[in-house]
Amino acid sequence: MATAATTPQTAATARPMTREERKVILASSLGTVFEWYDFYLYGSLATIIGAQFFSAFDVTTRNVFALLAFAAGFLVRPFGAIFFGRIGDLVGRKYTFLVTILIMGFSTFLVGLLPSYAQIGWVAPVVLIALRMLQGLALGGEYGGAAVYVAEHAPVGRRGFYTSFIQITATVGLLLSLVVILVLRTWMGEQGFQTGEGWPIAGWRIPFLLSVVLLGISVWIRLQMHESPAFKKMKEEGTQSKAPLKEAFGQWANVKMVLIALIGLAIGQAVVWYTGQFYALFFIQSILKVDLLTSNVLIAWSLILGTGGFVFFGALSDRIGRKPVILGGCLIAAITYFPLFGMLTSVVSPRLDQALETVKVQVVADPATCGSVFDPVGIRTFTAPCDVARVALARSAVKYELVPAPAGTPMKVTFNGKEAPVAPAVAANITGFTAAAAEAGYPKAGDPTILKVGGFFDALGNAQALKAIGILTILVIYVTMVYGPIAAALVEFFPTRIRYTAMSLPYHIANGWFGGLLPxxxxxxxxxxxxxxxxxxxxxxxxxxxxxxxxxxVPETKDRDIMTYEGAGVR
Known part of the structure; x- marks a missing residue:
């Protein structure tokens, strides 16, 4: 079994970037920003898209289908990683992630042109889901190509710093999509944005259509790039793998390294990333009931303030190692999530924070009549009164306690001892329970104590908003801590001939499945x-x-020479 090749640090590792290296980073990062922008647009506009393409169903069901279509893009990412990773190890890094950006760009552009359900019926949602899956496949191949390409151009001792610019792309892509959407909502008004009333085109389509401009810029830049030196060296020496999939996943020594990379680095990074950027947004909107504009403004400011951490922690990992930075971020996040989210509630919705302590809501029922209400993909239909009531309370962001009652006892829901009427459907109960909760002390819709800002820069003059931004920025810093060095760490895990294939799979299983399904x-x-x-x-x-x-x-890999490392699976 080969040992890890290392190269001692020298003064040369601290040299400034060359012009060619800056071009490599810009070309890889810019294209990846556009890919993430395309991918996040759907998530940011899921509710509107649900109304356009799943209008045959009620509001709750159409939103569920819209989120499932969004999840489809995450679920297929590992398959994109395998497919394009193999091509990247056989054909080359440059041409493979040129193809991925073409697929991503055109599939996103077509979403902007796709007729609605009212126009072409069931064909609309079917084509939409197919386009989402193409986006996910393309993204599965894109990230590995960009990370490997930059890492194989980076000097020894600087890979964490160089690849950290790739890591910024996901956050910048999310930020870019939020900014474009906020600008269009402000300019066109909510009605014009959603339906196009008074405008030649519905505003929600414009961000998707704009992607074709970003695609053109990305392709033009990438066509000027050269193949990575590590891949060229491998081809010249004739050491290229003829079956990268078989070598990466057919030899136990390599499979073991893939599993260690997945569990010992990638899944922790994924959940910290998605908690800090996506679950935080979901928590503010769906649980704390903050309006869309305010929640997007808060997240946007936290991303702006925290994004520099990617480069900082990437560079720090070059000095002290990948392991202490990534694992330290996972540990700190795990220890502090409960207090940070508690603080976020007290700042953003102080009346809700108080109600959680003072309002006692109970679901009193015979345990035999209560089933599991665990429904991560949102497709279950609940009919038992106990389950219907609990789902409705959760969707109303009302904290409840399930109290066992003697067999045969009719189910009831009480707010501070006062019984509330229970309807047979979840939607009707949400209305009734929301009113009962407000009477008991929960904030009503539009409560003046819930944080609200009028615009992007208004947040800077609002003390309540600044506190919330501060908490959210801490969550983003955790993201940068685990995500900044991850590309360098995964690239260094595997030899050149199977690097694209082997490093892409654990990354996309972690982020596509463990992270993408987190909210x-x-x-x-x-x-x-x-x-x-x-x-x-x-x-x-x-x-x-x-x-x-x-x-x-997990071995420490920061000093590994990826040009000569032969991998754990070579005999």
Whole structure:
């Protein structure tokens, strides 16, 4: 079994970037920003898209289908990683992630042109889901190509710093999509943005159509790039793998390294990333009931303030190692999530924070009549009165306690001892329970104590908003801590001939499945327990698993010479 090749640090590693290296980073990062921009547009506009393409269903069902279509893009990412990773190891890095950006760009552009359900019927949602899956496949191949390409151009001792610019792209892509949407909403008004009333085109389509301009810029830049030196050296020496999939996943020594990379680094990074950027947004909107504009402004400012951490922690990992930075971020996040989200509630919705302590809501029922309400993909239909009531309370962001009652006892819901009427449907109960909760002390819709800002820069003059931005920025810093060095760490895990294939799979399983399904799974945990913070156990447990496994099994790779490293699976 080959040992890890290392190269001693020299003064040359601290030299400034060359013009060619800056061009490599710009070309890779810019294209990846556009890919993430395209991918996040759907998530940011899921509710509107649900109304356009799933209008045959009621509001709750169409939103569920819209989120499932969004999840489809995450679920296929590992398959894109395998497919394009193999091509990247056989054909080359440059041409492979040129193809991925073409697929992503055109599929996003077509979403902007796609007729609605009212115009072409069931064909519309089918084509939409197909386009989402193409986006996910393309993204599965894009990230690995960009990370490998930059890392193989970076000097020894600077890979963490160089690849950290790739890591910024996901956050910048999200930020860019939020900014474009906010500008269009402000300019066109909500009605013009959603339906196009008074305008030649519905505003929600414009961000998708703009992607074709970003695509043109990305392709033009990438066509000027050269193949990575590591790949060229491998081809010249004739050491290229003829079957990268078989070598990467058919030899136990390599499979073991893939599993260690997945569990000991990637899944912890994924849940910390998605908690800090996506679950935080979901928590503010769906649980704290902050309006769309305010929540997007808060997240946008936290991203702006925290994004520099990617480069800082990437560079720090060059000095002290990948392991201490990534695993340290997982541990700190796991320890502090509960207090930070508690502080966020007290700042953003102080009346809700008080109600959680003072208002006692009970679902009193025979345990035999209550089933599991765990529903991470949102497709279950609940009919038992106990389950219907609990789901409705969770969706109303009302904390409840399930109290066992003697067999045969009719189910009832009480607010501070006062019984509330219970309807047979979830939607009707949401209306009734929201009113009962407001009477008992929960904030009403539009409550003046819930944080609200009028615009992007208004937040800077609002003390309540600044406190919320501060908390959210801490969450983003955790993201930068685990995500900044991850590309360098995964690239260094595997030899050149299978690097694209082997490093892409653990990354996209972690981020596509463990991370991408975090918001619905965490909310399902909230619904199942009645505790608005219970969903945080999902990222906390996984981050702690990564900390322990990483501490015991992940090798430190910062000094590894990736040009000569032959990998664990070579005999």
């Amino acid at each position: 619905p799974t965490a909310f399902a945990m909230v619904a199942a327990t009645g505790d608005i913070y219970y969903g945080l156990w999902y990222p906390i447990v996984i981050a702690l698993v990564t900390f322990v496994v990483g501490l015991l099994f």
